[in-house]
Structures are given as structure tokens and as C-alpha cells.
Amino acid sequence: MIALTEIEAAANRIAPYVLRTPTVASPGLSALLGVPVTAKLEVLQRTGSFKVRGATNTLLQLGDADRGAGVVAVSGGNHGIAVAVMAGELGVKATIVMPRSASEHARQAAAAAGATVRITDDMAGAFALTAALREDGLVAVHPFDDPAVLAGQGTVGLELAADAGELTDVLVSIGGGGLIAGIAAALRARRPGVRVWGVETEGAQAMSAALAAGGPVDVELSSIVTTLSAPRVSQLTYDHVAELVTDVVVVSDADAVRGTLDIADHAKVWTEPAAGCLLPAARRVLDRVGPQARLGLVLCGGNATTASLGVGR
Numbered sequence: 001m002i003a004l005t006e007i008e009a010a011a012n013r014i015a016p017y018v019l020r021t022p023t024v025a026s027p028g029l030s031a032l033l034g035v036p037v038t039a040k041l042e043v044l045q046r047t048g049s050f051k052v053r054g055a056t057n058t059l060l061q062l063g064d065a066d067r068g069a070g071v072v073a074v075s076g077g078n079h080g081i082a083v084a085v086m087a088g089e090l091g092v093k094a095t096i097v098m099p100r101s102a103s104e105h106a107r108q109a110a111a112a113a114g115a116t117v118r119i120t121d122d123m124a125g126a127f128a129l130t131a132a133l134r135e136d137g138l139v140a141v142h143p144f145d146d147p148a149v150l151a152g153q154g155t156v157g158l159e160l161a162a163d164a165g166e167l168t169d170v171l172v173s174i175g176g177g178g179l180i181a182g183i184a185a186a187l188r189a190r191r192p193g194v195r196v197w198g199v200e201t202e203g204a205q206a207m208s209a210a211l212a213a214g215g216p217v218d219v220e221l222s223s224i225v226t227t228l229s230a231p232r233v234s235q236l237t238y239d240h241v242a243e244l245v246t247d248v249v250v251v252s253d254a255d256a257v258r259g260t261l262d263i264a265d266h267a268k269v270w271t272e273p274a275a276g277c278l279l280p281a282a283r284r285v286l287d288r289v290g291p292q293a294r295l296g297l298v299l300c301g302g303n304a305t306t307a308s309l310g311v312g313r
Contacts, residue, residue: 001185002182004185007151007158008158009151010152010154010155011155013057014057014155017056018046018053018056018155019046021042021044023038025037025038026266026297028265028267029279029297032266033286034286034291035291036165038294038296039269039297040160040164041299042299043301046082046085047109049227049300049302049303050153050179051079051143051301052086054151055079055083055086057148058148059086059087059090060090062092067091069138069139070093070139071141072094072095072096072130073096077226077303079141080096080106080115081109087114088115093116095115095133095138096115098117100119100121101122101123103303103305142234143175144176144178144237152182153182154183155186156183156186157190161187165294166294168195168292168294169246170196170197171198171199171295171298172198172278173199173200173274174207174248176206176233176234177237179298179300181236181237181240181241182240195289196244199248200277201251201252201277202222202223202252203221203253204219204221205250206232206233208248216232216234218232224273225273227274249281251277251280256276257276259276259279263276263299269302270304271299271300272301273304275299275301
């Protein structure tokens, strides 16, 4: 389990490179859900998502030999963009491995940052190729199975604890579980009474499956929400979620896309479905905890185009 001191150290380490994103009350979402809602706007973060926090914390701790060898990262999109951009800024050669389902935007953004982009047929193939490249000498920057990554993502929780008003429940999306593990560790240390809820989409239910099985298991991926599509969570993220998270809610792809559009309409913020899924989940959480709740929503990323959601011109 990562300690609060590790997250605090990460916050100091990455501060010159990342944004302290706004934590704001959302009158529109509050009116829509009928309870006070606070949004953490990681959509405004560098590279368009929270992923730059963990990537930066990891890259800054590489030794000279590892920096010289270069890094490899497997990604459905956002982690790859973050590693590519920060590796380029720090003078480290990067290879990004993405499944064919990754968006063209993600591929182009990683390549534009100077990374070598490798495409595989699916996410399982992406992890396999990444493992092979590690055997060839590249240093892996894992999207979630790394304490340094978790500590970096946990800085979102530090900021939320410091900047939000009183919250009873915080909702966080889950792919491989790095974001929710870090946030839960930070929040439960700083605000012990706050409940943390995870959200997955149908067909990207690696954490739900792990909790049901008592540990990480392989899952079949079918969700269109590629940035949440991890074929398996890690023991590290599973342990954090099992101990610190109240429950994991699963919503449909259609509801996640609808949530993205509702957030745009009511909060005036553009998100990707990996964040849009929080809105239908919030309604389910409210059914369980009651109308006195005060919600925090971590809007984790905004790297989706209108065309990718079928609403482009």
C-alpha cells in the first residue's frame, strides 16, 4: 500500500511539470442530480488527462542508465500521450504501444511528441509486445502496476482533499485502477470519512471481476471506452481498491456516452466517456446513500473528439 508521504513527495516532485487543476462546484450538475456536486477538472490537465501525473513522477525518478535505454509504455490512449509528451520534454526516447482500437487522436499526439508508436491488433497484444520490448532493454512505464505511478495519480486526491468543500462520496473511473488507488489512498488519509466509489463500463470490468474472484483475473474486452479497457488489473491496484473503495459500479457504454453529453450540456465541460460514465453511476450511488450526499466527480480526461462520439460535423 502506498503511503501518504509517497504521494506528498510525488506532489512536490511533479509540481513544476503539471497543473494544479481546478476543483469547482458545478451548479449545473448539482441541479441535474439534486445534490451538491464538485468537479475535479483533470480534463484541463496537460495532455488532456490525469495520466501525466503518474508518468512524470516515474520518469523523473529514472537513473541515467534507464534514461539512456529509453522507455516503453502500453496504452489505450491517454497514458501513451502522457509518457510521449513528458519523455520528449525530459529528453528520454519513448516507444508507445497501442491497440488498433486506440483513437487516431492518441496515435497522432504520441507521434507528434516524438515517440515511436507501435500498433497491435488488441490490448492483449499490446501488453505482449511491450513485454518483448522490455526484454530488448527498454524500461517499462506501466500505466498502473507501479507505486510511482499510483503516487503520482494520488496527487489528484491531495488536491481534491485540500480544495473541495465537505464531500461524502467521490466517484472515480477505473481502467487498470491506478487513478482510484492513488486517490483513495490520499483521500482516506486526509478525509477518512469520505466514501470512494469506482466506475467501470460493461466490457471493461477488470476490477469488478477481480473483486468477485478475490484477486486479478483476465477479462474479455468489448467496451468502446478504450481508455478504460485494461485486460487485467494488477495486484497492487486490486489491494488498494479491495481495502479502500466502497464499491465498484458498472454502467453501459451507451450511458457513458450519454453522460459525456449531459456533462457538456449541464456543466459546460467536455469529457471523454471514461469520465462521462461517472454521471449515470452517480445516480446509482445516490440511490444507495440518500439525498444528503455531497458528491465529488473526478473528470479524468477529455481526449475524445465530437466525431468519435457520433456528434461531429
